[in-house]
Amino acid sequence: MIGKLTGTLCDKNPPQVMVDCHGVGYEVHVPMSTFYNLPELGAKVSLLTHFVVREDAQILYGFENSQEREAFRQLIKITGVGPRTALSVLSGMSVADLSQAVTMQEGGRLIKVPGIGKKTAERLLLELKGKLGPDIGLSSTLANDAQGDILQALLALGYSDKEAVLALKALPKDVGVSDGIKQALRALSKA
Structure with missing residues (x-):
């Protein structure tokens, strides 16, 4: 309204x-x-x-921005999470941090937010998976377009958000797209 x-x-x-x-x-x-x-x-x-x-x-x-509002709207859709709790989550961590915690399935980061217990954190991780998108949480992680392309390639090959992010973090910041994909695939095959 x-x-x-x-x-x-x-x-x-x-x-x-x-x-x-x-x-x-x-x-x-x-x-x-x-x-x-x-x-x-x-x-x-x-x-x-x-x-x-x-x-x-x-x-x-x-x-302040549309990412915060969208994250708030996704949070209040979750059973047991009302507007006050959603506001608390967004006060305790940035949208990028929330998205990264969901992508990496790190419930410990959510539990640090006042009002979020272990069960609520697990529910948030489960229900928000794939809804905040890896691009929101990785905007601070991605140093250039090449890293974004590498991430998209890994996701297109069927790797999970968590696997793709971990492989991307292990790469040098200035790596090219084709070399980055090769190095990431090598790292993922060893894991």
Whole structure:
């Protein structure tokens, strides 16, 4: 219903901010990653939003970018994970870190987030697999287009996200596509 807010930032009280849009103040809950990147009070701000309507409340959640909002939407689809827990996850780790934890199936990284226990972490790993995409989590890992091409080739050959990422991390950063694929396949055949 409300997809984006652009206005003046008039209050910051973690995890909530208030955005004045032409005389109407919207209270918006934001993850800490977005909160830390907000401008000073009185400055113009633009947030992508997700509007949640419950029987007892109508709550607006705001995000700095579309990756955060998409990750939030994927998280709240999971049984037992509500908007507050999803906000906590995005406050505790970046979207790239979350995607990488899911790709590598590292539940220990999720358990460090307040409110996430072992069972919830396992459920997140299971339900988010393949939904955040390896490209989101690897944007910081991929130094160049060649590494992206190598990753895509390994995935196309049937290797799992985890196997492809591990093989990619073992390669030199400046490797070419064909040499990188050969080296990665050699490494994967030894594993």
